[in-house]
Amino acid sequence: MGNKKVFSHDPMTGITKYWHDNQDGTVTIESDQDVSEILKANQANRSSFEKGDKWGEMSRVASIPLTVYYDLKQKGILDDQAAMKKWLNDPDNELFRTRKGKV
Numbered sequence: 001m002g003n004k005k006v007f008s009h010d011p012m013t014g015i016t017k018y019w020h021d022n023q024d025g026t027v028t029i030e031s032d033q034d035v036s037e038i039l040k041a042n043q044a045n046r047s048s049f050e051k052g053d054k055w056g057e058m059s060r061v062a063s064i065p066l067t068v069y070y071d072l073k074q075k076g077i078l079d080d081q082a083a084m085k086k087w088l089n090d091p092d093n094e095l096f097r098t099r100k101g102k103v
Contacts, residue, residue, distance in 0.1 A: 004030075013066055033067040045098040061099045062088055068096065 007019040007029060014034035021027055042063050064072070072078040077087050087093055088103045 015066060031067055031070075033065050035065040035067075038063055038065050039095050042095060042098050046100055049099055059099060061103055062096045063098055064096050 003021040005019045005021075007017040009016045014037070016032050018030040018032065019027060020030060045060075045063075069078070072084070072087065077083045085103045088097065
């Protein structure tokens with residue numbers, strides 16, 4: 001990508017948007033999010049639950065950063081219950097989980 005400039009920054013969500021002037025005359029807007037605080041909170045929540053803890057009907061099982069949420073939405077995973085369960089149960093996505101166990 002070409003010349004990169006900060007387009008906007010939201011301190012509440014930690015999302016920074018960058019404007020790229022591409023060499024072909026087009027532009028690209030890139031979103032980047034600092035997710036370190038969300039991941040730390042998720043780890044603390046996961047650690048506070050024991051393996052045999054009961055799950056309620058409305059148990060919080062994950063906290064997903066907005067940039068990941070929008071990516072899941074774009075891919076159609078968010079709107080497909082089976083695909084979302086598979087994504088949440090994937091060990092590669094454990095950092096987004098707030099509870100242990102299978103969804």
